[in-house]
Amino acid sequence: xxxxxxxxxxxxxxxxxxxxxxxLERLALxxxxxxxxxxxxxxxxxxxAHRVAYVRLEATWQRTERLAALHRPMLEKPPVGGNxxxxxxxxxxxxxxxxxxxxAGVFFGSQHAGDLAYSTDVGNREIISLADxxxxxxxxxxxxxxxxxxxxxxxxxxxxxxxxxxxxxxxxPFTVVALGHRVTDIGTKFSVREDANKVEVALVxxxxxxxxxxxxxxxxxxxxxxxxxAIATADQISMQKLSGQSIANQLGWxxxxxVFDSTPLGKAVAEVNRYNRTKLVVTDPSISRLTISGTFPxxxxxxxxxxxxxxxxxxxxxxxxxxxxxx
Numbered sequence: 037x038x039x040x041x042x043x044x045x046x047x048x049x050x051x052x053x054x055x056x057x058x059x060l061e062r063l064a065l066x067x068x069x070x071x072x073x074x075x076x077x078x079x080x081x082x083x084x085a086h087r088v089a090y091v092r093l094e095a096t097w098q099r100t101e102r103l104a105a106l107h108r109p110m111l112e113k114p115p116v117g118g119n120x121x122x123x124x125x126x127x128x129x130x131x132x133x134x135x136x137x138x139x140a141g142v143f144f145g146s147q148h149a150g151d152l153a154y155s156t157d158v159g160n161r162e163i164i165s166l167a168d169x170x171x172x173x174x175x176x177x178x179x180x181x182x183x184x185x186x187x188x189x190x191x192x193x194x195x196x197x198x199x200x201x202x203x204x205x206x207x208x209p210f211t212v213v214a215l216g217h218r219v220t221d222i223g224t225k226f227s228v229r230e231d232a233n234k235v236e237v238a239l240v241x242x243x244x245x246x247x248x249x250x251x252x253x254x255x256x257x258x259x260x261x262x263x264x265x266a267i268a269t270a271d272q273i274s275m276q277k278l279s280g281q282s283i284a285n286q287l288g289w290x291x292x293x294x295v296f297d298s299t300p301l302g303k304a305v306a307e308v309n310r311y312n313r314t315k316l317v318v319t320d321p322s323i324s325r326l327t328i329s330g331t332f333p334x335x336x337x338x339x340x341x342x343x344x345x346x347x348x349x350x351x352x353x354x355x356x357x358x359x360x361x362x363x
Contacts, residue, residue: 052085052086052089055079055089056092057093060093084330084343084347087339087342091336153180153181153182154172154174154181155174155179155180156174156175156176158310159177161289161292166184168184168203168205170201170202172200172201173199174198175198176310177196178197178198179193179194179195185208186208188209189205191210193212193228193230196230197229199225199226199290200212200221200224200225202223204223204242213250214228214230217246218250219245219247221244224240225239226241227240227286238283238286238287240283242262243260244260245259246258246260246273248272256273262280263278282297285297288331289334292335293331294307294311294331294334295330295331296331298329299327300328301323301325301327301361302324304340305318308340309337311334312335312337313357314337314357314358316337316358316360317361318361319360322363323361323363341361
């Protein structure tokens, strides 16, 4: 795509985001008339991009409101220079939501010491702040244990996925063990995902060493640099190099989204199912091979169903706890 084309696409996306934000703010304030509500529904129905933008901002707003509610009892008076009338733009809500989420992680995580266990339910995430200054973001349906001692810092990822922002300490190595594989931090930001008898490590910043075995010193090892993605199975480690944008897309869950880039629909459905209790099902191989692109709210499977319907004219059949995608 030319620079002009990219600029026009970016401008159009900004316009959609701004419009979605304006509708969200007006709905939150309860200021819409019946006629304006009709206009809002018409705007959403104009395109999938409109619906995706609105749902994404609405999810961010709701998370912010829940977290703010937890903090309101701690506020004795409104902040000086506050926002009169309670009006809060979606962009500010997004930033505030991130700050409150980090704050909540620091507040709850720093009160524990020694061996700790953390887990998340389907569709939830948690930020854990450790006493050494390191931070862990735990993704959907995940569990880990933390052991902190004078000479060691160990994390055992029992299932799922986590992102690590490690405070480096040469005297106390920081290690992550998953499916018998070990990742050792060397001043690092990285993610670890356990899935289908393999472990995937993506390095964002710094260095990390991946050992095929957490116990055998002579086992094969690989040193990871920024952009490296390593996949470890029972007997081998494979390496690939990704761009910074591709790594950021893989970590979209940290901001509540899933990013697809010409992703086969079968693979996209499997990813969406990680975040939702209602499961999408594709049994037709020809449908599984169709590709999908875009940024979708992780916790809203309906948007992906809408995309499949709008782009390929597919249909759905609802079952008790699943939705089957059909031609």
